[in-house]
Amino acid sequence: MNGFARQRYLLDFTVASLMRRPGRNLSLLLVYTLVVFLLASVMLYSQAIKGKAAALLQGAPEIVVQRMEAGRHALMPAAYLERLGRLRGVAEVQGRLWGYYYDPAVAANYTVMAPARDGAAPGQVRIGAGIARVRGLAAGDVFSLRGYDGQPHAYTVAAVLPATSELVSADLMLIAPADFRAFFGLADDVYTDLALSVTNPAEVRQVARKLAERLPDCRPILREEVLRTYESVFDWREGMLLAVLAGAVFAFLIFAWDKATGLSAEERREIGILRAIGWETGDVLRMKLWEGGLISFTAFCLGYGLAHLHVFHAGAPLFAGVMRGWSVLQPHFALTPQVDALQLTTLFLLSVVPYTVVTLVPVWRAATVDPDSIMR
Amino acid sequence: MIFHPAILALLAASAINAMVLLAGALFAVHLLRHWDLASGHERQVRLERQTYLAATAVALVLAIQFVALLLFVYNAERMSVLFTGAMCATGTLNVNAYGFPTLILKIAGFFLAVVWLALNQADNLARDYPLIRRKYALLIAIAPVFLAEAVVQALYFLNLNPNVITSCCGSLFSDTGAGVAAELAALPARPALIGFYVVLLATLLAGLRLWRRGRGGRLFGLLSGVQFAAAVAAIVAFISLYVYEHPHHHCPFCLLKADFDYIGYALYLPLFAATGYGLAAGLLQPYARIRSLAVVLPPLVRRHAGLAVANLAAFGLLASWLILDSHLKLIAP
Numbered sequence: 001m002n003g004f005a006r007q008r009y010l011l012d013f014t015v016a017s018l019m020r021r022p023g024r025n026l027s028l029l030l031v032y033t034l035v036v037f038l039l040a041s042v043m044l045y046s047q048a049i050k051g052k053a054a055a056l057l058q059g060a061p062e063i064v065v066q067r068m069e070a071g072r073h074a075l076m077p078a079a080y081l082e083r084l085g086r087l088r089g090v091a092e093v094q095g096r097l098w099g100y101y102y103d104p105a106v107a108a109n110y111t112v113m114a115p116a117r118d119g120a121a122p123g124q125v126r127i128g129a130g131i132a133r134v135r136g137l138a139a140g141d142v143f144s145l146r147g148y149d150g151q152p153h154a155y156t157v158a159a160v161l162p163a164t165s166e167l168v169s170a171d172l173m174l175i176a177p178a179d180f181r182a183f184f185g186l187a188d189d190v191y192t193d194l195a196l197s198v199t200n201p202a203e204v205r206q207v208a209r210k211l212a213e214r215l216p217d218c219r220p221i222l223r224e225e226v227l228r229t230y231e232s233v234f235d236w237r238e239g240m241l242l243a244v245l246a247g248a249v250f251a252f253l254i255f256a257w258d259k260a261t262g263l264s265a266e267e268r269r270e271i272g273i274l275r276a277i278g279w280e281t282g283d284v285l286r287m288k289l290w291e292g293g294l295i296s297f298t299a300f301c302l303g304y305g306l307a308h309l310h311v312f313h314a315g316a317p318l319f320a321g322v323m324r325g326w327s328v329l330q331p332h333f334a335l336t337p338q339v340d341a342l343q344l345t346t347l348f349l350l351s352v353v354p355y356t357v358v359t360l361v362p363v364w365r366a367a368t369v370d371p372d373s374i375m376r
Numbered sequence: 377m378i379f380h381p382a383i384l385a386l387l388a389a390s391a392i393n394a395m396v397l398l399a400g401a402l403f404a405v406h407l408l409r410h411w412d413l414a415s416g417h418e419r420q421v422r423l424e425r426q427t428y429l430a431a432t433a434v435a436l437v438l439a440i441q442f443v444a445l446l447l448f449v450y451n452a453e454r455m456s457v458l459f460t461g462a463m464c465a466t467g468t469l470n471v472n473a474y475g476f477p478t479l480i481l482k483i484a485g486f487f488l489a490v491v492w493l494a495l496n497q498a499d500n501l502a503r504d505y506p507l508i509r510r511k512y513a514l515l516i517a518i519a520p521v522f523l524a525e526a527v528v529q530a531l532y533f534l535n536l537n538p539n540v541i542t543s544c545c546g547s548l549f550s551d552t553g554a555g556v557a558a559e560l561a562a563l564p565a566r567p568a569l570i571g572f573y574v575v576l577l578a579t580l581l582a583g584l585r586l587w588r589r590g591r592g593g594r595l596f597g598l599l600s601g602v603q604f605a606a607a608v609a610a611i612v613a614f615i616s617l618y619v620y621e622h623p624h625h626h627c628p629f630c631l632l633k634a635d636f637d638y639i640g641y642a643l644y645l646p647l648f649a650a651t652g653y654g655l656a657a658g659l660l661q662p663y664a665r666i667r668s669l670a671v672v673l674p675p676l677v678r679r680h681a682g683l684a685v686a687n688l689a690a691f692g693l694l695a696s697w698l699i700l701d702s703h704l705k706l707i708a709p
Contacts, residue, residue, distance in 0.1 A: 043381055205460075228458055239379030281428055289432070342382060342454055345447045349385035353440055357392050360436065364429040 007290075010283065014290040017270070028259050029299055035252045036303025036351050037310070038245050043343050044311040045319055046238035048335035053230045057223060061094075061195035062204050064221045065211060075190040080215060084194070087210060089203040095191030097180045101145065101173070106134045112173045114180035122176040125155035130170030132160045148185045155179070241319065242350075249350070253358045260292075260362035268369070275371035284367035292359050296352045304347065312337040382451040383533050389444040393437050393485070394519075394526040400430050401519035404512035413504060427508070430515070431496050437522070438489035445482050448529075453629060465629035474532035481525035486648075487655060488518045494656030498676060502668035563613040565706040569699075572610040576692050579603040579654070583685035586657060590664075590674050593681075597658010600684065604651040607691065611643070615695055618702035643694055650687035657681040 018025060065084075067076045076095065084093060097114040110131060113119075120126050125143055127135075137143055137157050144154040161169045181188060196211075198204050201224075208220040263271075271284055310316055312335055407423055452465035452475070462468050469475030492514055499507040582596040611628050619636055620627075631640030657680035664673045 224457075224460075231458055235380045238381055239384065242381055242384060243379075281425070285428055285432060342447065342450050345443060345450070346382045346385040349389050349440070349443060349447065350381070353389060353392065353443075356436060357396065360433060361429065364432065368425040368428060 007286070010287050011290050011294075014287050014294060017287075018291060018294065021266075024264070025295060028256065029295055029302075031252055031255060032295065032299035032351075032355070033303045033306070035249055036300055036347065037306045038248060039242065039350055040304045040307030040343075040347055041310050041316060042238055042241045042245065042319055043347060044307055045316045045335070046234050047340060047343055048311065048338065050231060050234045051338070052335060053234075054227060057227050057230070060223050060226070062198040062201070062223050063196040063208055063211070064096075065194040065196065065215065065218050066221065067193070067215075067218045069217070073193075075186070076193050076218075078189045078191060080218070081194065084211075084214060087196075087207055087214075089198055089200060089207050090196050091199050092197045094195045096193055096195050097177055097186075098192050099180075099184055103135075103145065108134060108171065110171050110173050112175065112180065112183070114175055114177040116177065120155075120158055120174050120176050120179075122178055123155060124158040124176070126159045126161055126174040127157060128161050128169040128172035129163050129166050131173065132157075145183070147183045153179070153183050249354065253354055256355055257358045257362065260359040261365075263366055267366075271366060271369065272371045281368050285364060288363040288367055292356060292363065296355060300348070300352055303351075304344070308337065308339075311335065380451075380455070382447060382454070386444055386448055386451065387530060387533060389440050389447075390522075390526040390529050393440055393444075394522045396433050396437055397515070397519040397522045400433055401516045403430055404515045407512050408509060408516075411508060427505075430512075431493075431500075434489060434492055434496070434515070438486070438493060441482065441486045441489055445486055448479065448482060449629060449632065453632065464627055464633070466627050471537070472532060472535045474528050474535065478525065478529045478532050481521060481528060485518070485521050485525055487652060488514075488521060490652040491655050491659055492518060494660060494680065498660050498663060498669065498673055501672040501676065502666075504668050506666045506668050507663060563609070565614050568610060568613045569707065572606055572614075575599070575603050575606040576688070580685060580688055580692070583654065583657075583681050583688065586661065586681040587678050587685055590661075590678055593658050593661020593677060595658075596681065596684075597655055597661075600651050600654025600658060603654070603688070604647065607647050607695075610695070614706060615643075615698060617706060618699045618704055621702055621704040623704065623706070639698070643691065643698075646687040646691040646694070650684045650691060653680045653684035653687065657684055 065076070067074045067080070078095060081093060081095060087093075094116060096116075099112050101110045101112050102108075103110055127137060127143065132138065135143070137160070139157050139159050141157045142154050143157050144152050147153045155175060161172060161174075175183070180186070196207065198207050204222055204224065208222055211218065211220045274284060274287075275281075310318065403426060407427070410419055411423060412420055449465055452468040456462040456464050456468045459467055459471055462471070469479060492511065495507055495511045495514065499505055499511055579596070579599040579602075582592055582599050585592045586596045608628065611631070612626050616626055616628060616631060617623060619631060619639060629640070630636065631643060632638060633640075657677050660673060660680070661677045663669055664677065666673075
């Protein structure tokens with residue numbers, strides 16, 4: 001009999017043997033699935049949210065320059081635009097206007113921006129879906145806020161921003177530059193910061209270095225640094241959650257060990273009979289490994305599948321609070337479903353491998369018992 | 377230290393492997409001292425039973441090592457966004473001095489486990505365990521490699537500092553740098569190409585000879601090892617250039633990216649398989665003179681040699697096709 005056919009018969013036998021006692025392995029399968037489900041949920045969620053952030057940052061300027069005053073972010077005089085002059089490699093420099101507004105009516109912070117292009121016409125506002133939800137606004141409504149001069153400022157809602165960008169636009173208000181200055185009481189010759197677009201990614205650091213030389217009181221913030229920070233923050237949160245879940249994994253491993261060590265009388269008898277009718281130790285060992293492999297495979301697929309449903313279809317209610325951070329205007333967003341080989345491998349190494357290692361010695365012990373001592 | 381799930385998984389995998397093999401090495405010491413097939417003593421019976429556990433454990437270690445090796449490179453690729461100046465796995469591995477040593481130890485561990493399992497398979501063919509002492513002596517030698525890997529890898533990950541400016545593959549594998557990698561990259565195309573094909577053909581011929589005639593095992597084993605090194609050097613020196621169609625991009629890892637149709641997997645998997653089978657065939661063939669193995673071993677050796685030759689041919693053909701199909705011309709016709 002060749003090796004392949006031998007393994008197939010063993011597998012056949014193992015499946016039949018498992019089916020004969022469906023109840024016995026069910027509790028193990030259940031706990032195993034739960035562990036894979038928890039780990040996979042955390043990993044899928046964090047992966048998806050990182051992907052989302054990266055996709056959104058694609059459109060951000062390569063470099064943002066902020067003026068610092070006593071170590072704090074200060075307003076950027078428009079004169080700096082001239083002082084900056086032409087920098088080789090920079091396609092465009094733009095003064096940006098943005099700020100935060102605390103709305104006491106809903107106890108939430110809005111991000112207010114006045115983009116130079118595609119913003120809003122004077123007297124109009126475009127708002128994020130989060131604001132629209134908490135204030136009950138739709139296009140055409142009037143949105144009234146108390147400005148920094150103490151007077152009410154009213155804007156007509158021109159549109160609600162599309163839900164596709166909600167992760168960053170939930171709390172966003174877009175108004176015209178003149179409205180912005182009037183609302184916050186800013187002078188005409190200042191900006192919040194400057195945005196630079198650099199066409200060649202290899203030149204970004206070089207440009208940033210020159211910027212720091214020409215404008216010593218300013219700090220350049222690079223898009224790649226922001227992206228890296230997002231990566232690190234979500235990696236860290238993910239790692240923290242996994243570390244917490246490590247306790248659950250260890251409990252599961254102890255459970256699996258216990259389960260594998262305590263053979264039922266019936267199983268011992270079965271192994272004894274197999275040995276007595278001529279099965280070798282290696283065959284019993286292989287059968288037992290197949291058994292563990294089948295359980296692992298089923299639990300892995302079930303757990304991963306459930307986690308996929310949990311994260312991409314149910315919005316990950318179990319972990320979203322921890323992973324996403326806290327805010328009144330919590331963005332609602334649909335994550336893009338994805339399957340990632342790196343993640344599957346990681347999950348495999350964190351769940352199936354420890355399980356297999358832990359059950360190795362009990363399985364071997366079961367396979368090498370004396371048939372004679374069992375049968376007696 | 378970056379608190380990343382893949383890193384946690386890799387650390388766990390290496391720790392598991394090292395512990396399993398450490399236990400295996402302790403058992404091996406015990407076995408070498410007390411093994412006596414002629415004895416019917418209870419200790420001997422127990423030892424015989426425990427060999428099953430040891431063999432299964434090493435098989436498991438090999439499986440884990442294979443997955444971990446893939447994950448290690450893949451993760452290095454993925455983490456490159458975290459490091460200034462790193463654009464692919466090379467940059468990530470270069471963040472500190474432990475990156476490449478970890479990779480090398482991982483590969484070494486992989487082949488050692490392959491060789492051990494081949495020895496174990498041959499040993500199980502005969503009833504009198506003719507290779508058992510060699511086998512367990514080898515296990516004692518393997519354990520330190522895995523221990524070293526676990527330690528070096530832990531040092532690598534613990535010393536990852538996301539703000540370090542690392543060199544990307546462009547500067548490490550460029551023809552003007554210093555170090556082994558740069559020297560490989562600076563190999564002139566024509567001699568490197570000739571050298572690669574000479575070693576490849578010699579290995580193929582030695583493999584065919586072993587497969588057809590059952591002779592020349594040692595030579596084939598040796599050539600398989602040399603061939604692996606030559607192939608890696610060739611990938612860095614010119615195969616990668618042909619794939620990227622760029623005269624200065626020498627990176628052996630970017631081949632694994634989606635941008636190049638994951639061609640690296642098709643290149644590396646047969647190469648690793650060929651080397652593993654080749655080393656196994658070369659190691660086993662001399663043992664055919666042991667009486668209890670004289671009949672059963674040669675077919676196994678020939679099978680290993682056949683598989684090695686088939687995989688090597690696949691690797692060679694793919695590499696040649698990549699070179700011929702490329703729009704880049706390194707050598708004037």
